[in-house]
Amino acid sequence: MTSMFDLTGRKAILTGGTRGLGHAMAEGLLEAGAEVVIWGTTGRAIEVADAFRQRGFACHGIAADLKDRDSLRTGFEKSLELLGGRIDILVNAAGIQRRHPITQFPMEDWDTVLEVNLTACFQLCQLAGREMVKQGYGKIVNIASMNSFFGGQNVPAYSASKGGVAQLTKALSNEWAQHGITVNAIAPGYMATDMNVDTRASQSFYDEVVRRIPARRWGSGEDMKGACVFLASDASAYLNGAVIPVDGGYLGS
Numbered sequence: 001m002t003s004m005f006d007l008t009g010r011k012a013i014l015t016g017g018t019r020g021l022g023h024a025m026a027e028g029l030l031e032a033g034a035e036v037v038i039w040g041t042t043g044r045a046i047e048v049a050d051a052f053r054q055r056g057f058a059c060h061g062i063a064a065d066l067k068d069r070d071s072l073r074t075g076f077e078k079s080l081e082l083l084g085g086r087i088d089i090l091v092n093a094a095g096i097q098r099r100h101p102i103t104q105f106p107m108e109d110w111d112t113v114l115e116v117n118l119t120a121c122f123q124l125c126q127l128a129g130r131e132m133v134k135q136g137y138g139k140i141v142n143i144a145s146m147n148s149f150f151g152g153q154n155v156p157a158y159s160a161s162k163g164g165v166a167q168l169t170k171a172l173s174n175e176w177a178q179h180g181i182t183v184n185a186i187a188p189g190y191m192a193t194d195m196n197v198d199t200r201a202s203q204s205f206y207d208e209v210v211r212r213i214p215a216r217r218w219g220s221g222e223d224m225k226g227a228c229v230f231l232a233s234d235a236s237a238y239l240n241g242a243v244i245p246v247d248g249g250y251l252g253s
């Protein structure tokens, strides 16, 4: 059974790998045997990759800003070179959130959130997909959200972008399943990371969320590893266009 999840020799690119959920998923892929290029906005990606390499993993770091389409394209070319011209796995984990009431929501924030969360996800899928179609093999894992299913409060751009990621996942899957490429998404629930450190600071909000989660706790990066390795491996060969909640049961409660 374990061989279905084995990623030995598989070549992966993962964005947002410097911290939080992306960092944990990168660790999951590395532990399963993949060679991974971790992306981050700053040189921190290089440091994080160095730390993984010191633990014996095959890991590289790339600084690329997903707000900048040229930087993204160059980052992809560099990554492909580092991986010897092949990409088997793409995990689009980078994401940002901006919180304001809708009447005061700055258009610059709208543009930035849509660019990083949705447009960069599309552009990277397109670049990776071109290689994967040629190879006749690929595994794409996008990171959606509970806000792919509901609208939330004060996060219109985030909700629009994550709704878009869910629909984009299905659209890509519909075209590429026939080429041996699976495209799926994970929709994390409430996960304790730097992204929500401010909202979690409110004890009443924190407790209110816990009350609705059947598992009775916020999630963590560790909770993402299993689903990510599953979707990156041959264990998910006939799973196409799915958006899988990893949420301690929140969505169903």
Ligand SMILES: NC(=O)c1ccc[n+]([C@@H]2O[C@H](COP(=O)([O-])OP(=O)(O)OC[C@H]3O[C@@H](n4cnc5c(N)ncnc54)[C@H](O)[C@@H]3O)[C@@H](O)[C@H]2O)c1
Residues within 6 Å of the ligand: 015, 016, 017, 018, 019, 020, 021, 022, 039, 040, 041, 042, 064, 065, 066, 067, 092, 093, 094, 095, 096, 116, 143, 144, 145, 146, 187, 188, 189, 190, 191, 192, 193, 194, 195, 196
């Ligand atoms: N934390 C949660 O509760 C939660 C819930 C649902 C979905 N998500 C999603 O999971 C993913 C990871 O979230 P997280 O909580 O770990 O967030 P985080 O803020 O801890 O990490 C975000 C990562 O994205 C990278 N990033 C941000 N802007 C970038 C840019 N312009 N260019 C390149 N990289 C950039 C950062 O460097 C960082 O590595 C995101 O897509 C987020 O929307 C998180």
